[in-house]
Amino acid sequence: MAKYKKGKGKLQGPSMAQKADRHILYEASVQAVDHEVEFLSDTYFALRGRRPRSLREDFCGTTNAACEWVREHKDNRAICVDLDPEVLDWGRTHHIARLDSDQRKRLKVIQGNVLEVKTPPVDLVVAFNFSYWIFKTREVLRSYFRQAHKALKDDGIFCLDIYGGPEAHEEREEETEYDDFTYVWDQSRVDPVTGRSLCYIHFKFPDKSEMKEAFTYDWRLWSIPEVRELLSEAGFSKSTVYWQGTDEDGDADDVFEPVEEGDADPAWIAYIVAER
Numbered sequence: 388m389a390k391y392k393k394g395k396g397k398l399q400g401p402s403m404a405q406k407a408d409r410h411i412l413y414e415a416s417v418q419a420v421d422h423e424v425e426f427l428s429d430t431y432f433a434l435r436g437r438r439p440r441s442l443r444e445d446f447c448g449t450t451n452a453a454c455e456w457v458r459e460h461k462d463n464r465a466i467c468v469d470l471d472p473e474v475l476d477w478g479r480t481h482h483i484a485r486l487d488s489d490q491r492k493r494l495k496v497i498q499g500n501v502l503e504v505k506t507p508p509v510d511l512v513v514a515f516n517f518s519y520w521i522f523k524t525r526e527v528l529r530s531y532f533r534q535a536h537k538a539l540k541d542d543g544i545f546c547l548d549i550y551g552g553p554e555a556h557e558e559r560e561e562e563t564e565y566d567d568f569t570y571v572w573d574q575s576r577v578d579p580v581t582g583r584s585l586c587y588i589h590f591k592f593p594d595k596s597e598m599k600e601a602f603t604y605d606w607r608l609w610s611i612p613e614v615r616e617l618l619s620e621a622g623f624s625k626s627t628v629y630w631q632g633t634d635e636d637g638d639a640d641d642v643f644e645p646v647e648e649g650d651a652d653p654a655w656i657a658y659i660v661a662e663r
């Protein structure tokens with residue numbers, strides 16, 4: 388009977404994709420919260436002459452940046468806002484539970500809509516990883532910016548990130564290799580008529596398994612001038628673009644400097660810092 392065996396002698400078990408946690412992979416590939424927190428603190432200090440102490444993280448997802456914020460200084464406080472109970476629960480288990488009790492007291496999580504939530508005035512409101520691109524009309528994006536404006540103290544600052552360049556308008560996939568997995572950024576559909584961009588993050592593993600569409604982004608591709616005009620219409624007195632620098636090899640580094648003009652890079656990332 389032995390000749391009728393079909394197995395290859397390998398024990399079957401869950402694949403690497405089945406065992407992986409999509410939020411851990413996302414944070415390892417997409418986020419650099421230590422750089423974000425440093426940029427926020429230094430930029431606020433340069434503009435206002437004091438260190439910011441209170442922050443509201445809109446679209447907070449796993450609360451990773453807010454947790455870094457409260458760890459960074461004993462007087463730092465954070466409010467995190469996200470609509471999705473699943474991602475907030477993940478953040479409670481994986482980040483908030485690991486804070487010490489003093490840090491935990493200085494952090495508040497709100498399951499809510501950034502278009503409606505009301506919070507005490509803060510030094511900084513932040514919306515990172517292009518999350519505000521979920522708002523697809525000028526009216527809705529302006530109304531979100533008004534909410535951010537209302538949430539700030541008189542000398543408060545609102546910080547957003549943005550990407551662009553010709554590659555942002557192409558339907559293309561780009562892979563980045565990490566030690567244990569490959570990150571795939573998939574600009575699946577880009578529509579020049581509506582400005583809509585439908586993107587996915589997939590993850591691939593050394594055992595050839597894949598986690599397809601681990602995250603979906605249904606966005607409008609906003610431009611820097613459009614965002615700045617809407618910030619102004621929402622009441623912000625000034626906005627400044629911080630452009631990413633390059634090292635001696637011409638590769639992007641982690642230094643963002645204020646600019647009046649940018650380079651026609653095929654793919655760029657910038658921060659927009661709006662003063663109340």
Ligand SMILES: C[S@@+](CC[C@H](N)C(=O)[O-])C[C@H]1O[C@@H](n2cnc3c(N)ncnc32)[C@H](O)[C@@H]1O
Nearest residue numbers: 446447448469470471474499500501515516518
């Ligand atoms: C791209 S993730 C951003 C995660 C995180 N900010 C980062 O930097 O990686 C977008 C998050 O926005 C949340 N979200 C979408 N619409 C929202 C809304 N109207 N109000 C609050 N959160 C919202 C989603 O649940 C999701 O967790």
